[in-house]
Amino acid sequence: MNQPKTYEDCLEWIHGKLKFGIKPGLKRMTWMLEQLDNPQHKIRAVHIVGTNGKGSTVANLQRIFTGSSYRVGSFTSPFIIDFRERISIDGEMISKEELIALVEAVYSIVERLPKETGHEPATEFEIITVMMFYYFAEINPVDIVLVEAGLGGRLDSTNVFTPLLTLCPSIGLDHQAILGETHEAIAREKAGAIKPGVPFIFATDKESVRAVFKEIAHHLKAPLYEAGQQFSLSNGIYHDEVGYAIEDISVGLPGAHQISNASLAIKASLLLKETFPKVTETTIRNGLAQTKWVGRTELIAPNLMIDGAHNDESVKALCDLLASRYENKLIHILFAAIEGKPVNSMLEQLGALGQVTVTTFDYPKALPVEAYPKEWPREADYRNWLAHWEFSSSDDFYLITGSLYFISEIRAILIPHDRY
Numbered sequence: 001m002n003q004p005k006t007y008e009d010c011l012e013w014i015h016g017k018l019k020f021g022i023k024p025g026l027k028r029m030t031w032m033l034e035q036l037d038n039p040q041h042k043i044r045a046v047h048i049v050g051t052n053g054k055g056s057t058v059a060n061l062q063r064i065f066t067g068s069s070y071r072v073g074s075f076t077s078p079f080i081i082d083f084r085e086r087i088s089i090d091g092e093m094i095s096k097e098e099l100i101a102l103v104e105a106v107y108s109i110v111e112r113l114p115k116e117t118g119h120e121p122a123t124e125f126e127i128i129t130v131m132m133f134y135y136f137a138e139i140n141p142v143d144i145v146l147v148e149a150g151l152g153g154r155l156d157s158t159n160v161f162t163p164l165l166t167l168c169p170s171i172g173l174d175h176q177a178i179l180g181e182t183h184e185a186i187a188r189e190k191a192g193a194i195k196p197g198v199p200f201i202f203a204t205d206k207e208s209v210r211a212v213f214k215e216i217a218h219h220l221k222a223p224l225y226e227a228g229q230q231f232s233l234s235n236g237i238y239h240d241e242v243g244y245a246i247e248d249i250s251v252g253l254p255g256a257h258q259i260s261n262a263s264l265a266i267k268a269s270l271l272l273k274e275t276f277p278k279v280t281e282t283t284i285r286n287g288l289a290q291t292k293w294v295g296r297t298e299l300i301a302p303n304l305m306i307d308g309a310h311n312d313e314s315v316k317a318l319c320d321l322l323a324s325r326y327e328n329k330l331i332h333i334l335f336a337a338i339e340g341k342p343v344n345s346m347l348e349q350l351g352a353l354g355q356v357t358v359t360t361f362d363y364p365k366a367l368p369v370e371a372y373p374k375e376w377p378r379e380a381d382y383r384n385w386l387a388h389w390e391f392s393s394s395d396d397f398y399l400i401t402g403s404l405y406f407i408s409e410i411r412a413i414l415i416p417h418d419r420y
Contacts, residue, residue: 003107007096010103011083017110017124018364024155028119032130033160035109039137040161043073044275045145046268047161049153049193050202051186052314053169053261056253056293058146060265064287066090068278070143073136075158077125077150080295080308080408087132089142094135101139102131125150129157144276154192162195165271166222168202169261171209172313184208191216201267203227203260225267233263240267246281252291255321262288295407297321300414303329303397304389308404310337315346318401319353329397333357334385336406338365346402347376354399357385363405382410 004010033040046061048054058074065072072090079085084093094102106127114121122130129150136145147163149156171187187209194200194213200222204210210226217224225231231240238246251262266284273279292298297307297318309318322331331354337343350356358372359382369378379385389398400410 004100004103007100010100013103013107014083014124014127017122017127023120023123024152026155026157026160028113028117028122029126029129029157029160031117031119032106032109032113032122032126033133035112036105036130036134036138040133042137043133043141043145043161044143045136045147045161045163046272047147047149047158047163047166047193048169049149049156049166049190050168051170051172051190051311052317053203053257053264054148056258056261056291056296057167057169057264058148059253059291059293060262060288061146061268062091063291064265064269064279064284065144065276067287067290068276068280068283070276070278073132073140073142073145074148075129075132075145076148077128078404078408080404080411086128087135089140094140098135098139102135105134105139106130123157126157133161144272149193152192153190155189156193159193163198164275165199165201165268166193166195167264167268168193168200168213169264170257170313171204171206172311182208184212187212188216194220194222196220197222199223199225199271201225201227201264201271203264225271227260227263227267231263231267233259233266238263238266240270244270246284249285250289252289253293254297254325255317257317257320295404295411298411300411301391303391303393304400304414305398306400306407306410306414308407309346309401310341310403312342312345312349315349315401318399319349322353322397322399326397330354330395331397331399332389334359334379334382334398334400336361336382336402337367338363338403338405339367340365341367341403343367344373347373350401351376354397359385361403361406361409363403363409366403366406383413386413 004013048057062072062074074088087094110122147158149158183206200217236249269279295308299305307318309315333350333354333356336359357377357379359379360366360369369380
């Protein structure tokens with residue numbers, strides 16, 4: 001198409017690149033960023049990689065640093081309410097005018113890429129990543145940028161800058177066709193984001209993952225900090241290896257796994273305090289207590305929750321939370337996934353929690369209802385399931401979960417006024 005002029009044209013052009021899929025590698029990114037005078041080297045940023053917990057960790061850090069009177073840029077994926085939330089400042093998505101300006105800046109570069117280099121065309125995620133670096137470096141500079149990796153680490157499109165520090169909230173079995181079949185193999189791909197001399201903060205319960213991180217951090221002389229070892233958060237008190245403590249910590253995001261994610265955010269904030277001295281114990285406490293994350297354990301009503309639990313580990317964390325909070329409720333679950341997910345094991349976990357119905361939604365990679373195991377009740381149109389939700393019931397609890405793309409579609413129906 002010709003160079004987009006309107007906001008709608010810009011979205012159509014960006015989303016049109018989805019057909020190029022996922023193509024790991026940094027040559028396309030490197031070339032495009034060079035055409036823009038390498039904006040990725042002009043920002044101060046934190047890199048967040050891992051399987052689950054990336055978005056929550058970004059949300060925690062954004063609240064802490066915004067509350068410390070810093071301007072905080074965030075790059076996250078996928079979006080839940082509006083495409084523009086992927087690039088935001090202090091939790092507010094960029095404007096439509098800024099998105100148009102970004103497309104104007106990168107359009108010719110993206111279109112020239114395959115013609116002048118022989119490389120394959122840029123993917124949607126690569127284009128958005130280039131736009132993000134340019135935005136925070138040139139159009140609307142900020143004090144710190146929180147960069148969430150898309151897929152992996154070593155060959156992820158975001159892995160083109162040297163961060164102030166790198167965080168990894170978890171390693172789970174997801175995207176195995178691309179990242180590897182074992183926790184160890186996936187950890188090695190994620191560890192490709194570790195940079196020489198740059199602190200690396202992580203959490204894991206797998207010795208194989210721990211061994212990989214120790215090996216690579218030692219080789220790169222990167223200081224290593226592990227949750228539960230060099231620092232911890234329990235019973236509202238943060239401790240670290242040098243005897244430092246912060247008391248009276250309340251974590252706004254629900255679930256035991258969020259305690260670990262919050263501890264990483266605290267450790268990161270303390271390590272960054274020399275560069276960002278306005279971070280205090282008070283801003284850390286307030287930031288964590290105020291953190292919310294749209295589409296993750298989000299209560300739309302007292303008895304209706306939506307959550308983008310899209311792999312085995314995130315489903316387990318969700319089930320643990322609901323089992324502890326709603327053990328006396330009859331739980332009704334609506335589930336939809338995209339292709340390539342471990343649907344059988346995810347459904348088994350959910351089935352032990354409540355009554356599961358599978359469905360599908362409007363997305364190219366959405367799993368059709370006929371592809372689900374036959375033993376699960378199915379509903380071709382999820383709106384029929386929604387029609388049976390009892391607002392006033394105190395005995396029933398309703399959960400909608402699965403792909404974050406599904407949650408985005410569902411949320412737009414449940415809270416239509418949130419569409420911008």
